[in-house]
Amino acid sequence: xxxxxxxxxxxxxxxxxxxxxxxxxxxxxxxxxxxxxxxxxxxxxxxxxxxxxxxxxxxxxxxxxxx
Numbered sequence: 465x466x467x468x469x470x471x472x473x474x475x476x477x478x479x480x481x482x483x484x485x486x487x488x489x490x491x492x493x494x495x496x497x498x499x500x501x502x503x504x505x506x507x508x509x510x511x512x513x514x515x516x517x518x519x520x521x522x523x524x525x526x527x528x529x530x531x
Contacts, residue, residue: 467496469504478503 470493471477471486478484480500486492496502 467502469494469496469502476505478508 469477470491471484472491473486473489476483476485479496479502484494
């Protein structure tokens, strides 16, 4: 079954290591038809949000994974 995602204007997401941006001034719909890692912009942790040991470990790990 496919995954349906709606991106808001200028919203970004990472799909399988590629950064996608909705360059439109309106929402767009995406349909993901196979299994691949997906991370939406709203779920990306910033360095400032890593304010304790566990979030800092997760932040460091994700920074190294996406290099």
